[in-house]
Amino acid sequence: MINWYRAAFRYGGLGRTRKGASPPIQTPTLFLWGDRDVALSIRTTWGTEKYVSDLTFRVFPGVSHWIQQEAPGAVNAMIEAWLSGKRVPEYSEINASGSGVGS
Secondary structure (H helix, E strand, C coil): CHHHHHHHHHCCCCCCCCCCCCCCECCCEEEEEECCCCCCCHHHHCCHHHCECCEEEEEECCCCCCHHHHCHHHHHHHHHHHHCCCCCCCHHHHHHCCCCCCC
């Protein structure tokens, strides 16, 4: 990751837009985010849907950057549903069923 930042600063990639818009990513994408992430604000996710045409985005309220450690049951349930082609539940749906945080 450090090399990405070095290259971005060196070649002017941060904060600049490229000439000619890139087409949206067509690969189905599951995007999971803890809203208490202190390293990366949830604001950094805003607008992602403009760049990923088949995006499933789920927020984990009260969970930090390490969602896989803090809510492994919910993460696994979402990944399993997504890979199976089923509807990915919201965190509150999983947590209410008792298979969320710490499972």
